[in-house]
Amino acid sequence: MALELAIQNLISPPVLAFALGLLAVLLKSDLRLPEAVYQGLSIYLLLGIGIKGGVALSESTAAEIALPLVGTLAIGLIVPVIAYLLLGGLTKLDGINKGAVAAHYGSTSLVTFTAALVLVESSGYTVEGYVTTLLAVLEIPGIVVGLLLASRALGRSVNWGEAIREVLTGKSILLLAGGLVLGYLTGTSGYERIEPFFGGLFTGVLTLFLLEMGIVAGRRLPDIKKAGFGLVAFGLFFPLISGTLGVAVGHLTGMGVGGAAVLGVLSASASYIAAPAAVRLALPEASPGIYLTASLGITFPFNLIFGIPLLLALSEVIEGMGF
Amino acid sequence: MALELAIQNLISPPVLAFALGLLAVLLKSDLRLPEAVYQGLSIYLLLGIGIKGGVALSESTAAEIALPLVGTLAIGLIVPVIAYLLLGGLTKLDGINKGAVAAHYGSTSLVTFTAALVLVESSGYTVEGYVTTLLAVLEIPGIVVGLLLASRALGRSVNWGEAIREVLTGKSILLLAGGLVLGYLTGTSGYERIEPFFGGLFTGVLTLFLLEMGIVAGRRLPDIKKAGFGLVAFGLFFPLISGTLGVAVGHLTGMGVGGAAVLGVLSASASYIAAPAAVRLALPEASPGIYLTASLGITFPFNLIFGIPLLLALSEVIEGMGF
Amino acid sequence: MALELAIQNLISPPVLAFALGLLAVLLKSDLRLPEAVYQGLSIYLLLGIGIKGGVALSESTAAEIALPLVGTLAIGLIVPVIAYLLLGGLTKLDGINKGAVAAHYGSTSLVTFTAALVLVESSGYTVEGYVTTLLAVLEIPGIVVGLLLASRALGRSVNWGEAIREVLTGKSILLLAGGLVLGYLTGTSGYERIEPFFGGLFTGVLTLFLLEMGIVAGRRLPDIKKAGFGLVAFGLFFPLISGTLGVAVGHLTGMGVGGAAVLGVLSASASYIAAPAAVRLALPEASPGIYLTASLGITFPFNLIFGIPLLLALSEVIEGMGF
Amino acid sequence: MILKQRKLLTIVSEVTIENRLLKDLERLGAKGYTVSAAHGKGPRDQRTGDLEGGNIRIETVVSNEVLEQILEVLEQNYFPHYACTTWVSQVEVVRDERY
Amino acid sequence: MILKQRKLLTIVSEVTIENRLLKDLERLGAKGYTVSAAHGKGPRDQRTGDLEGGNIRIETVVSNEVLEQILEVLEQNYFPHYACTTWVSQVEVVRDERY
Amino acid sequence: MILKQRKLLTIVSEVTIENRLLKDLERLGAKGYTVSAAHGKGPRDQRTGDLEGGNIRIETVVSNEVLEQILEVLEQNYFPHYACTTWVSQVEVVRDERY
Ligand SMILES: Nc1ncnc2c1ncn2[C@@H]1O[C@H](COP(=O)(O)O)[C@@H](O)[C@H]1O
Ligand SMILES: Nc1ncnc2c1ncn2[C@@H]1O[C@H](COP(=O)(O)O)[C@@H](O)[C@H]1O
Ligand SMILES: Nc1ncnc2c1ncn2[C@@H]1O[C@H](COP(=O)(O)O)[C@@H](O)[C@H]1O
Ligand code: NA
Ligand code: NA
Ligand code: NA
Secondary structure (H helix, E strand, O other), X not given: OHHHHHHHHHOOHHHHHHHHHHHHHHOOOOOOOOHHHHHHHHHHHHHHHHHHHHHHHOOOOHHHXXXXXXXXXXXXXXXXXXXXXXXXXXXXXXXXXXHHHHHHHHOOOHHHHHHHHHHHHHOOOOOOOOHHHHHXXXXXXXXXXXXXXXXXXXXXXXXXHHHHHHHHHOXXXXXXXXXXHHHHHHHHHHHHHHHHHHHHOHHHHHHHHHHHHHHHHHHHHHHHHHHOHHHHHHHHHHHHHHHHHHHHHHHHOOOOHHHHHHHHHHHHOOOOOHHHHHHHHHXXXXXXXXXXXXXXXXXXXXXXXXXXXHHHHHHHHHHHOOO | OHHHHHHHHHOOHHHHHHHHHHHHHHOOOOOOOOHHHHHHHHHHHHHHHHHHHHHHHOOOOHHHHHXXXXXXXXXXXXXXXXHHHHHHHHOOOOHHHHHHXXXXXXXXXXXXXXXXXHHHHHOOOOOOOOHHHHXXXXXXXXHHHHHHHHHHOOOOOOOHHHHHHHHHHOHHHHHHHHXXXXXXXXXXXXXXXXXXXXXXXXXXXXXXXXXXHHHHHHHHHHHHHHHOHHHHHXXXXXHHHHHHHHHHHHHHOOOOHHHHHHHHHHHHOOOOOHHHHHHHHHOOOOOHHHHHHHHHHHHHHHHHHHHHHHHHHHXXXXXXXXX | OHHHHHHHHHOOHHHHHHHHHHHHXXXXXXXXXXXXXXXXXXXXXXXXXXXXXXXXXXXXXXHHHHHHHHHHHHHHHHHHHHHHHHHHHHOOXXXXXXXXXXXXXXXXXXXXXHHHHHHHHHOOOOOOOOHHHHHXXXXXXXXXXXXXXXXXXXXXXXXXXXXXXXXXHOHHHHHHHHHHHHHHHHHHHHHHOOHHHHHHOHHHHHHHHHHHHHHHHHHHHHHHHHHOHHHHHHHHHHHHHHHHHHHHHHHHOOOOHHHHHHXXXXXXXXXXXXXXXXXXXXXXXXXXXXXXXXXHHHHHHHHHHHHHHHHHHHXXXXXXXXX | OOOEEEEEEEEEEEHHHHHHHHHHHHHOOOOOEEEEEEEEEOOOOOOOOOXXXXXXXXXXXXXXXXXXXXXXXXXXXXXXXOOEEEEEEEEEEOXXXXX | OOOEEEEEEEEEEEHHHHHHHHHHHHHOXXXXXXXXXXXXXXXXXXXXXXXOOOEEEEEEEEOHHHHXXXXXXXXXXXXXXXXXXXXXXXXXXXXXXXX | OOOEEEEEEEEEEEHHHHHHHHHHHHHOOOOOEEEEEXXXXXXXXXXXXXXXXXXXXXXXXXXXXXXXXXHXXXXXHHOOOXXXXXXXXXXXXXXXXXO
């Protein structure tokens, strides 16, 4: 079962495109999606995810959503703390860099989430519409906690204003939250007219996008050697811990097999857009070579290839245990 | 009925995306569609509008089209004159700036036209295929009349050559007219194969495009304060006058409810691409801060949100009166 | 029959868009697709062609493919030699420039291939899935042979390493070959989810792309005058020779009417992306004004407008003769 | 290597007048130019082109005489009305017959 | 034509801090700036922004005094942590009140 | 603030040879470079790359010795065949060990 899922995931077009991107880097090709196209596609994905979530949300009740929301917030607060502590055991990073990495793992990754949606739905499970809300909610608290942890090691106070503004008005939150509201207001009938664009093309666009992500992640690979064994171990195992936590919280707060698996992926994934920007502004002392290598070079490919099917399988097992 | 239309318009994805763009500016987010993507989408919209118009045109007869065409030309000649005179009453602008603004209101706006098509068609009305021809025809004469009016206040002669060339070979006219011919020649059977791209995606692409337009218009908002009460009043009320004229001409020349409403919107809308480029070249003395603020900062949002449903409602009323 | 095909080809949206691009240049419009959009669309086309080929390939047997593959390789080796010899008779070019031009005609053009697919399939013929493999295979040997021919006239040795690396890791081969593998692995069921993107939109995207190609080719037109009668004659007649060879090889190796026509087009078309890059690096002495004018300014439009329907008609005739 | 003295003129202006500017440069004797896209802010801040892509940044390496001529035309026809920031620097070139 | 002396400061930095940098420039007295997109390589090679588009290249024409102030702030707040390559050249301008 | 003298070399060339050029720069001792996209026109006007995006514009701040070496290689391997316009200007830098 888990194996079948793993294979199904591996031969899905988005994951194969990611592998092609990695390969392109290994072959020293200078293939890249133009910056403007990458930005355009990323706006498309964020807005589209938001809108579809909003349409689904318009059919959810507040009662359904309350518990998962609280659970997600809890994840956002706890995961970076666990990450920080574990990094203390596994690596020799100083407090600033530990906090920086923790901020990334406390936040989440849109593309990993999206790839999870594709696998979960193509496995026949439905996913609660409000998971997109959870995605938006999970983006921020982890970053704040990570920065707080780092600030203890810092000889100065953090410029919170700029960092928080950066995340809140950054395109991730703005488009996700804006899309949610847009979808909620326009509802199913309004969505119908834009479905061929935001719905029909979605997996195809994601495939193209992951080609570029493979290239970007591939360019981080040489840094892995420099990163040291401890950081690599962290990047590979921590998602299993935080992912398991996420799946468990999902089931405990009443989500279905699919939704819980997706929450697990949200929890397991590390941010490589919103968090780096905020951390770079608030913690210039932290090294991008460390936090981006971990989140983008190690954890992102791991989750895409192994983490997602594993967490879905785990969610099935837990469901089977009668939760 | 008018209220229902207004709400239906307000919660349509394109208008909501426009609002999201405005909001992004208010939140000081630096969200923007990359320049290249904006250009690409705008080429897509222009060519697509043209092609669809051409396909529809291939099923129209010359007799049908003749009267509306003459009416549209009349609008293009009269509207800028009324605008010029009204601006004399409402504002203290000099002749050059009055002519510049008149040129913008004499010409027309593709996006407003497109948004009108979406509302009118989703309200169940059909729109005559040749309205795209009217769009292309209306783009130019208003600019010429506006420049003529301004030139009277000018101590020198206008460099007509460059200004006219700019409009004629600018991408608006070229893609619209080129698309019309392309669609006309390829006909329904040729169009079938490109329908998923130019047809199916249209409203979705327009939604993304209006997100950017919201941002661009939002950035003009601070200029409105500087613009003075007279110009704001002009930007809000003039579209009602020119729009009413357009709807009336539509009904008088035999167009249906939908087509007349769209001609009203064409007449009501102000150019913010072709006209500014031509005016900037031919009338450097005129201030972009005035004409762009009026057309893009005031009239464009007004039409998108209020003008379109109002003019459709007006067209229904006139139809009900038995014209 | 041939006439009907010619007309059907002429009024297809992609060819009309190409003509519109040419017209834009004649009108001195500065319409252009933004560089980033052009690059993005070209990645889309290459990857999409590859994937669809791969899916089809997963249903082909090695036995079917073996002969056409050998035939294609033979074409790749022979065509540049014929080109080189013919150029000696028709033009006064030196050995270096003859070799450079031969490299272009030995290689092939994705867009011509794609336009051929569109015409052939819309004429009701099926095309063997493995033609995309042939496209990828035909891209390289012709360039190598052309460079070899040129190197005889060169006072120094060619830097093969850089030139070959450029072609192999250039985006054409990488995306085509990568797409083939991706499509092969993901198969029909995986493809289904990305079909709306890579399949449904294909002809529409090609239409937009050919608009830009028309502009680029149009900008080469002034160079044709400088090129001399011999080169123009070569650019117009050589495709008929190499195309006929390709169609013949197609039929001889067991391909159907459609597939043989497409192989003819592959053979007839000249490269204007992979070959120029490789030739520019390996043969700086050769003049881009000669090889790009021939391949992009003369042969590309000729094939698009006349070559494709002619070769399809030829393939029908040969089939009718009972091969 | 012998380097010759030339002037590098950099012009930042609005997209709308790119063609007119480039034509003027050629007419006044510039043998080449390089254009790149840019955005920016200045004391005047009166431009069109917000929608059509911000500013352009033109560089042209010219002789002193050509520089004089270009600056005069800029001063007459461009500075009064258009966003048009320019600066001049001293540069050295290798193949001086090209500039 | 009378040309006045100014300094042209070019800063190549990472996209993430564009806004902060531009705000600092304005605060320190630069009356304008021009920004364009770039990519590159340097001895430090520690950047974010790989995903968000490489480097930015900022040019600002300023007086000697403003230049001093900007360089000091760059040295204190930017050089230690951020990718931030800068160079200064002597330029001449026409309308010196603008810079 | 103490500024040290360096040379800024600007190269405008065709996209096709970007990689080769950058490799040569590194090999000849340039410690960094900045690349941006550009288009333009020149007296030679023989380029590929029309389809692949026009010109590139490379800037590298180097010492006098490295500059000499680069110019020589440009003169030998690039000027004869490729679109390759270059100019040199005097610049000042803060952290001179980086250039
Ligand atoms: N001091 C300056 N340094 C560099 N670029 C400038 C400067 N002032 C203005 N600019 C550029 O010139 C453009 C037009 O300036 P302005 O006409 O003042 O709006 C601005 O958008 C900037 O890109
Ligand atoms: N010597 C140089 N000349 C020109 N640009 C440079 C130079 N060194 C560094 N850069 C640019 O500055 C950026 C940051 O450099 P670094 O902080 O060393 O990574 C690089 O990505 C280059 O774009
Ligand atoms: N005088 C010049 N000033 C600035 N850029 C130039 C100049 N001449 C040539 N260029 C640039 O160098 C490129 C190649 O020039 P060419 O080899 O003459 O075609 C042109 O496309 C321009 O971008
Ligand atoms: Na996480
Ligand atoms: Na109007
Ligand atoms: Na060929």
